[in-house]
Amino acid sequence: MEKKNSEITSRDVDFAKWYTDIIKAADLVDYSSVKGSMIIRPYGYAIWESIVKVLDNKFKETGHVNVQMPMFIPESLLNLEKEHVEGFAPEVAWVTMGGETPLEERMCIRPTSETLFCDHYKKIIKSYRDLPLLYNQWCTIVRWEKTTKPFLRSREILWQEGHTMHATEKEAREETLKMLNVYEDFQKNYLAIPVITGKKTDKEKFAGAEETYTIEAMMYDGVALQNGTSHYFGQGFAKAFDIKFLNKDNKLEYPYQTSWGVTTRMIGAIIMVHGDDYGLVLPPNIAPIKVNIIPIKNDEAVLDAIKYFKDALTSNDITYNVDTTDKTPGFKFAESEVKGYPIRLEIGPRDLQNNQVTLVRRDTREKIVVEKSDALNRIKELLIEIQHNLYNKALERRNSMLYNNVSTYEELKDIAENKSGFALVDWCGNVECEEHIKDDLGLKSRCIPFDLQETSGNCIVCGKRATTKIYFGRQY
Amino acid sequence: MEKKNSEITSRDVDFAKWYTDIIKAADLVDYSSVKGSMIIRPYGYAIWESIVKVLDNKFKETGHVNVQMPMFIPESLLNLEKEHVEGFAPEVAWVTMGGETPLEERMCIRPTSETLFCDHYKKIIKSYRDLPLLYNQWCTIVRWEKTTKPFLRSREILWQEGHTMHATEKEAREETLKMLNVYEDFQKNYLAIPVITGKKTDKEKFAGAEETYTIEAMMYDGVALQNGTSHYFGQGFAKAFDIKFLNKDNKLEYPYQTSWGVTTRMIGAIIMVHGDDYGLVLPPNIAPIKVNIIPIKNDEAVLDAIKYFKDALTSNDITYNVDTTDKTPGFKFAESEVKGYPIRLEIGPRDLQNNQVTLVRRDTREKIVVEKSDALNRIKELLIEIQHNLYNKALERRNSMLYNNVSTYEELKDIAENKSGFALVDWCGNVECEEHIKDDLGLKSRCIPFDLQETSGNCIVCGKRATTKIYFGRQY
Numbered sequence: 031m032e033k034k035n036s037e038i039t040s041r042d043v044d045f046a047k048w049y050t051d052i053i054k055a056a057d058l059v060d061y062s063s064v065k066g067s068m069i070i071r072p073y074g075y076a077i078w079e080s081i082v083k084v085l086d087n088k089f090k091e092t093g094h095v096n097v098q099m100p101m102f103i104p105e106s107l108l109n110l111e112k113e114h115v116e117g118f119a120p121e122v123a124w125v126t127m128g129g130e131t132p133l134e135e136r137m138c139i140r141p142t143s144e145t146l147f148c149d150h151y152k153k154i155i156k157s158y159r160d161l162p163l164l165y166n167q168w169c170t171i172v173r174w175e176k177t178t179k180p181f182l183r184s185r186e187i188l189w190q191e192g193h194t195m196h197a198t199e200k201e202a203r204e205e206t207l208k209m210l211n212v213y214e215d216f217q218k219n220y221l222a223i224p225v226i227t228g229k230k231t232d233k234e235k236f237a238g239a240e241e242t243y244t245i246e247a248m249m250y251d252g253v254a255l256q257n258g259t260s261h262y263f264g265q266g267f268a269k270a271f272d273i274k275f276l277n278k279d280n281k282l283e284y285p286y287q288t289s290w291g292v293t294t295r296m297i298g299a300i301i302m303v304h305g306d307d308y309g310l311v312l313p314p315n316i317a318p319i320k321v322n323i324i325p326i327k328n329d330e331a332v333l334d335a336i337k338y339f340k341d342a343l344t345s346n347d348i349t350y351n352v353d354t355t356d357k358t359p360g361f362k363f364a365e366s367e368v369k370g371y372p373i374r375l376e377i378g379p380r381d382l383q384n385n386q387v388t389l390v391r392r393d394t395r396e397k398i399v400v401e402k403s404d405a406l407n408r409i410k411e412l413l414i415e416i417q418h419n420l421y422n423k424a425l426e427r428r429n430s431m432l433y434n435n436v437s438t439y440e441e442l443k444d445i446a447e448n449k450s451g452f453a454l455v456d457w458c459g460n461v462e463c464e465e466h467i468k469d470d471l472g473l474k475s476r477c478i479p480f481d482l483q484e485t486s487g488n489c490i491v492c493g494k495r496a497t498t499k500i501y502f503g504r505q506y
Numbered sequence: 507m508e509k510k511n512s513e514i515t516s517r518d519v520d521f522a523k524w525y526t527d528i529i530k531a532a533d534l535v536d537y538s539s540v541k542g543s544m545i546i547r548p549y550g551y552a553i554w555e556s557i558v559k560v561l562d563n564k565f566k567e568t569g570h571v572n573v574q575m576p577m578f579i580p581e582s583l584l585n586l587e588k589e590h591v592e593g594f595a596p597e598v599a600w601v602t603m604g605g606e607t608p609l610e611e612r613m614c615i616r617p618t619s620e621t622l623f624c625d626h627y628k629k630i631i632k633s634y635r636d637l638p639l640l641y642n643q644w645c646t647i648v649r650w651e652k653t654t655k656p657f658l659r660s661r662e663i664l665w666q667e668g669h670t671m672h673a674t675e676k677e678a679r680e681e682t683l684k685m686l687n688v689y690e691d692f693q694k695n696y697l698a699i700p701v702i703t704g705k706k707t708d709k710e711k712f713a714g715a716e717e718t719y720t721i722e723a724m725m726y727d728g729v730a731l732q733n734g735t736s737h738y739f740g741q742g743f744a745k746a747f748d749i750k751f752l753n754k755d756n757k758l759e760y761p762y763q764t765s766w767g768v769t770t771r772m773i774g775a776i777i778m779v780h781g782d783d784y785g786l787v788l789p790p791n792i793a794p795i796k797v798n799i800i801p802i803k804n805d806e807a808v809l810d811a812i813k814y815f816k817d818a819l820t821s822n823d824i825t826y827n828v829d830t831t832d833k834t835p836g837f838k839f840a841e842s843e844v845k846g847y848p849i850r851l852e853i854g855p856r857d858l859q860n861n862q863v864t865l866v867r868r869d870t871r872e873k874i875v876v877e878k879s880d881a882l883n884r885i886k887e888l889l890i891e892i893q894h895n896l897y898n899k900a901l902e903r904r905n906s907m908l909y910n911n912v913s914t915y916e917e918l919k920d921i922a923e924n925k926s927g928f929a930l931v932d933w934c935g936n937v938e939c940e941e942h943i944k945d946d947l948g949l950k951s952r953c954i955p956f957d958l959q960e961t962s963g964n965c966i967v968c969g970k971r972a973t974t975k976i977y978f979g980r981q982y
Contacts, residue, residue, distance in 0.1 A: 060626055060630070062622070063580055063583055064576040064578045067578060069573065069575055070574040072571035072641070075571075075574055076571070076572070095548035095552070096551050097545065097546060097551050098545070098664065099538070100540040100543035100662055102540045103540070104539055107539055120605045121605050123603070123604055124602065124603035125601050125602075126602045127602065128650035129595075129596050129598065130596060139577075139601070139615075146538070149538065150536055150538070170645075174605045186576055186577055
């Protein structure tokens with residue numbers, strides 16, 4: 031019962047501490063007895079359910095179907111694609127005993143499921159008529175991370191992984207970008223998070239992919255979060271797994287493959303983009319509860335008004351909570367802020383005598399006294415306004431930390447040491463220069479942005495002719 | 507392209523073979539490279555999604571919220587409740603390596619999550635104000651079964667597990683039965699499966715439970731499938747995990763606990779209760795696709811009619827599929843039966859000339875020629891009729907294999923050796939007599955039925971005064 035805003039460290043004082051304070055105060059996560067694994071509590075899980083519902087519909091609208099693969103990968107299967115196993119083997123959990131019997135072959139828990147999907151595809155793909163196969167899976171994966179942080183990096187991750195197979199390279203490439211686009215739209219229109227879309231460097235791409243595309247979000251502190259990726263595999267896995275189909279010319283050919291995924295780390299992004307010193311701030315389009323109703327006193331007029339609003343919100347498909355606990359109104363207001371409900375609806379006897387109620391926006395904390403009869407319309411308008419405002423605020427802050435005119439290594443060094451955000455620089459394309467920036471300045475390449483990659487300059491590290499512009503930044 | 511009904515063994519000839527034929531022919535499951543783990547293919551997974559959607563709503567309507575616990579249980583945590591660990595330790599998968607490092611303490615993959623929930627409850631339960639906690643989790647669990655069969659018994663299982671904590675014994679007992687009732691209603695009204703509800707014997711109850719309640723379904727072959735269970739734990743786990751709360755009298759007390767679960771095995775039950783020699787038969791209330799539209803020819807009138815029905819079905823929230831492949835109509839009809847779509851809608855040019863279309867019920871295979879303008883209403887009626895008919899047929903068959911008047915051991919032996927189904931017998935309550943029936947006749951106790959347990963007779967094995975009637979039967 032002692033939860034108060036004062037438990038939350040200011041985000042401008044200690045951002046890392048602020049993050050863990052928010053997660054605890056808003057009851058999103060609890061730590062478990064299993065090191066590196068988190069318990070997602072009801073409110074945190076409700077946010078994930080809200081995300082899953084929207085994305086799952088978007089995947090189905092674009093022709094995808096869900097399947098469920100085993101969680102285990104026999105070691106021999108993981109070993110089939112060379113780059114893939116080298117990328118993942120060092121960080122998987124190995125099952126070596128079944129009951130009291132040692133296994134003949136150890137199995138890892140899937141860190142990702144390309145190998146399992148390919149093993150299945152080999153059996154079910156025979157002809158071009160079987161293509162495209164547009165599969166998705168919602169599941170948990172395990173990566174044995176050394177340092178962990180709730181939602182951002184944990185040993186067990188909830189995610190979705192799309193895996194598709196196509197008859198032509200063109201179609202597979204289109205799918206890769208189509209799904210990146212689905213992610214970008216989702217981040218913008220639901221999470222209210224602006225992202226930079228582009229291509230990862232060879233060094234940063236997914237183990238086994240020909241190309242990896244990414245959506246890069248910037249947190250309040252200017253640090254990057256890779257918030258979703260989409261991979262084009264070409265025929266690499268198909269060759270390793272010997273998956274062939276008869277094409278329209280009746281010739282055997284390897285199909286072209288993609289995969290794409292997003293995780294619970296998006297919840298971390300919501301927290302770190304929108305949250306403030308009063309707690310979580312949830313964009314209305316993804317908030318499990320959009321209106322938190324707080325009775326100031328439990329007299330008859332207030333109870334009647336609550337009933338009125340419950341009916342009105344229900345019939346307008348607006349989710350709500352009524353705080354009927356015996357806590358004080360002040361405590362309830364604070365808790366409402368901590369939980370980030372987009373709108374707080376205060377119903378008190380004095381307001382009601384004037385046929386009024388009070389609405390409080392979570393994003394601006396503005397109090398708005400409205401006629402009771404006008405409140406429903408105002409709530410509908412506010413939900414739209416808050417969604418837009420959160421996106422615009424996030425965009426403005428992000429843009430204020432984008433350095434798109436960095437021309438010397440000294441400027442880049444100044445940004446790395448004294449500022450925060452992403453720096454767009456000219457790059458020759460060599461991994462040595464990319465690694466130099468990482469080792470010397472602690473900045474990793476984010477992506478080669480689709481819309482800002484053209485250059486006629488010289489590499490910011492070696493001075494040779496640049497082939498592209500590229501973003502660098504610190505990352506979570 | 508060679509899928510035909512002739513690939514399906516008759517269920518009266520070889521029921522086990524029929525079952526695996528159906529699963530393959532209807533594209534529900536594929537076997538994976540991981541022994542004992544199945545791949546749930548899109549159509550099989552769509553049935554599961556349909557089940558999850560309905561049940562999840564029912565859980566939420568009854569006040570439950572979803573959470574996500576880790577998939578790992580450290581060995582020391584599993585060991586805390588004595589009966590529980592003895593029941594589960596022999597059949598768990600052990601993770602012993604993280605990357606290239608042996609773990610200090612090995613962890614099993616959850617075979618069920620009581621221990622994880624209790625570990626969390628210990629931290630979050632302080633006062634009676636924190637109770638009840640009504641949690642549920644959708645996840646996969648692992649049990650290292652030696653013999654496996656798709657949906658019925660596999661090493662990895664998709665399920666839900668409810669875990670609740672209450673301030674009083676009365677409330678916890680009510681919860682246990684309330685959720686059993688939710689399961690029973692769901693089986694009846696969605697899966698069209700009649701179940702017998704009752705209590706498990708001490709021998710058959712869940713490891714660590716004080717009481718286990720069950721819903722027992724009977725398959726077409728008279729064999730039982732335990733299709734869901736609900737457990738009352740009393741304070742056993744709470745004591746083992748030292749979970750205490752301050753009650754209203756300000757005294758420390760252990761809370762009372764329940765858990766309840768159903769799994770993908772319900773899909774096995776749907777197959778084995780309703781399926782026939784032509785394939786799967788899905789009850790309309792759970793079928794992912796309710797109407798399968800088959801164009802007999804692709805002329806303009808047919809295409810117009812398809813558009814008309816797509817619009818009409820969509821605006822009535824009736825899911826459908828249009829088979830636009832270039833297969834022959836005969837092949838499409840057969841496939842429609844294999845997949846168990848409740849209604850087949852055949853649209854051909856000749857019918858259309860008379861303003862007619864043809865509906866075919868999957869349950870009775872009856873052909874119904876209707877006016878096109880009347881078809882939508884007829885489809886709506888048929889979906890209700892088929893649902894009822896499937897339940898009534900299943901009930902009738904189940905009742906024909908219930909032997910409720912067995913009074914001698916010889917009669918029971920005759921049923922075990924020459925018949926199939928459940929036999930209701932008088933029982934003294936001693937495990938020796940229960941085990942004798944199992945060892946001698948291969949019948950296991952199903953449950954002590956709520957509505958038929960009263961007796962004034964003598965135990966069918968030892969002849970001593972019976973304390974209850976109880977069902978015995980073979981089981982999957």
